[in-house]
Amino acid sequence: MAATDIHQTIETVFRIERARLIAGLARMLRDVGRAEELAQDALVTALTDWPKTGVPDNPGAWLMAAAKRRAIDGIRRDQMLARKHAEIGRDLEDARDTSVEAIEAALDDDLGDELLGLIFTACHPVLSAEARAALTLRLIGGLTTDEIARAFLSSEATIAQRIVRAKKTLGKARPAFEVPRGTDRRQRLASVLEVIYLIFNEGYAATAGEDLIRPALCAEAQRLGRILAGLMPDEPEVFGLLALMEIQASRLAARVGPDGSAIPLPEQNRARWDGLLIRRGLAALERTEMLGGARGPYALQAALAACHARARRAEETDWHRIAALYDTLQEVTPSPVVDLNRAVAHSMAYGPEAGLALLAEIDAAGRLRGYAPLPAARGDFLFRLGRHADARLAFEQAAALSRNEREKAFLLRRAAACG
Amino acid sequence: MRVMVMVKATKDSEAGIMPSPELFEAMGKFNEELVNAGIMLTGDGLKPSSQGKRVAFDGPNRTVIDGPFAETRELVAGFWIWEVKDMAEAVEWAKRCPNPMPGPSELEIRPFYEMADFADVITPELAEQEERLRVKLADR
Structure with missing residues (x-):
């Protein structure tokens, strides 16, 4: 194997082993910085030795052994220095913590x-x-x-x-x-x-x-x-977060237009959603629910994302389920933005009047003042009710609040479409 | 990057010989390592080609060909889909796989096409067409 090839192999092996190596060393030494240095030293040793000996059968164990030798050398040197400087008394606690014996014992532990x-x-x-x-x-x-x-x-x-x-x-x-x-x-x-x-x-x-x-x-x-x-494997919120990320990531390819602008969910080409990630996300969500974590904040957001992921066409979206999930999310993690999204979901599930009623609650609480998406949602609900003049005012108000040029243009287009 | 790792068929896999309990166990352990490293997306085994079919195309014609198929070494007996940082990482993980067959065997690693690979294929006309469609949808 050419020298550059073996070096690349060693660096790749090291990359695979690195986190575990640092983890094992940090646990022994209680010092992440030192652990990271020792791992790096082990790589240097491997880069010298492996081109001669070949990559060992268990490279992880080899690297750990090399790092451990360096760690022990370092501690012996530190202890000698400590004695020289007559600071034994003060450092005794620390020295006991990270003595050679403690490290040897830690190595034998099930880590x-x-x-x-x-x-x-x-x-x-x-x-x-x-x-x-x-x-x-x-x-x-x-x-x-x-x-x-x-x-x-x-x-x-x-x-x-x-x-x-x-x-x-x-x-x-x-x-x-x-x-x-x-x-x-x-x-x-x-x-x-x-x-x-x-x-x-x-x-x-x-x-x-x-x-x-x-x-x-x-x-x-x-x-x-x-x-x-x-x-x-038994922690429901871990799977809730994983489900949320997998489903959101499934849309990465579909959510940016050729000019780099963001494409909103209902307008995305669903054929470009990543089916493998959706399946993985749905499986993770199922596991969360099986573990009794359906009401976790990440699980709820994942369940919302899953409603969209399951719909082959935007029209098939189960808005009743989404509205119910927002009801729960509002209880678990109350926030004005959740309130607003909940209003939108209810307008989709039960009609624009339902949405307007929830927006009135947000207003009454004095929340989200100056937040463009609020009048934008109101404009949409009013437009769907046929109250075009009121809708136009709401869209214009939203456009005036928006700081994003593209969003502003979109809102003004919607205002103009109200006639 | 996403890669497909294909387990190439052998005489044994084509004969439908099941892996030994030891191999099952070793493979289970390897799969667990892949999962714990966060790179395994999915994977499965395929039945011998004697249970497969091919549909051959020639212009408008379609011909169905029943298995088994002769060129054993070119057949696939199983696959994984991994998410790795680069091909070098995929190769290192593949090297750690227990030999999936009783005799000599082979894994083949092939990267997936990604959006960036299509940058040159998407013409300005196509991009514009998509943009028009999008505006229309947004204004609906």
Whole structure:
């Protein structure tokens, strides 16, 4: 094999093993930064050794053994230094934690869920959502700082600093690098799911012509969701989020026009929806429901997405079901935007009067003032009732509030169509 | 990127010989690894070509040909669909697969076409046609 080929092979093998390697090391050393360095050192060793010996049968174990040797050397050196500096007293606690014996013992442990532990650590609630996203993409996704910066339309320096600070914060918090149990678990899992969905949405918000790394975030988030589903097969909200992402991603190819503009759902060419992802999404949703998670916030949104995914034509959409799901969503995660969407769903299921009645409730509560989609929905309901003059006023009001040129033009066209 | 990984047929698979319990177990473990790595989308096994049919086209003519088909090495006995970062990753995962057959066998990895591949095929006329249709739909 040519030198470049073997190097490419080694780097690919390393990419596959990297997250697990970091996870195992971080769990032993309680230090993600050091774990990442040691993993990188192991790659350097492999790049020297493997061209001579060939790729070992179990490359993951080989890399782990190499990293472990470096870790132990490092600790011995640190302990010697510590003694020299007569700081033994102060560091005793730490030294006991990460002694050679402790590491050897940890290695013999069943570390089956160490990757999961790393995911939970990278998504620890002591970190901001942005820091969690960057650290997750770096440690588990294997993205470079530059790639993360481009993906989040940020500068490399900003992201690098964010990651360094996140590692420092984790260093102080000293989390257990384990999958949390008991009462902590729900909140910690919510923190993980939030980050994965944040990454997905960042990719989903990307428009045509932008750096390809941005839409790739969707694939990255789906991958994380699938990993999580594989490792936590009994956690309903994991499957709820996975279902939501798979179904939303099934429309990626259909939702952008040739000029790069967004195509709204009812007008998309459904033949371009990805049937494989829809099937996977529906299967994940079924699993959520089987696990008793149908009322989870992600599961409910996935169920809404599924209603559209199941309809072969826009006219076949089950609006009664969608309206009922919004009723539940309003109870579970109340928000003015959910109220508005609920009004639209009710107008589709039970007629425009039903929609107007719900909009009146939003008005009465004094919510969504200055939010263009509210008068736009009112215009649509009025238009469908034949109240064209009132509809025109509503569309004009919506157009005046809109900050998006394309949306503004669309609303003005609708106003003009009212006659 | 999405790839299809095809398990090529062999004399054994064409004879309908079922995998041994050991192979079943090894394959189950491999599949679990694929799932836990987040790359497996779907996969299935296919019955021997003796149970298959071909429809041959020649201009307006259609001819139905019953299996089995002769060129065993070109036949497919099973497949996966994986979502991977690149072909190199697909190759490394394929290397980790237990030999799917009792004798020598082969996996073939083929990438799917993606939207970007059609960029050159979509002419400005086609794009414009689609845009007109869309405006019409939006104004409806």
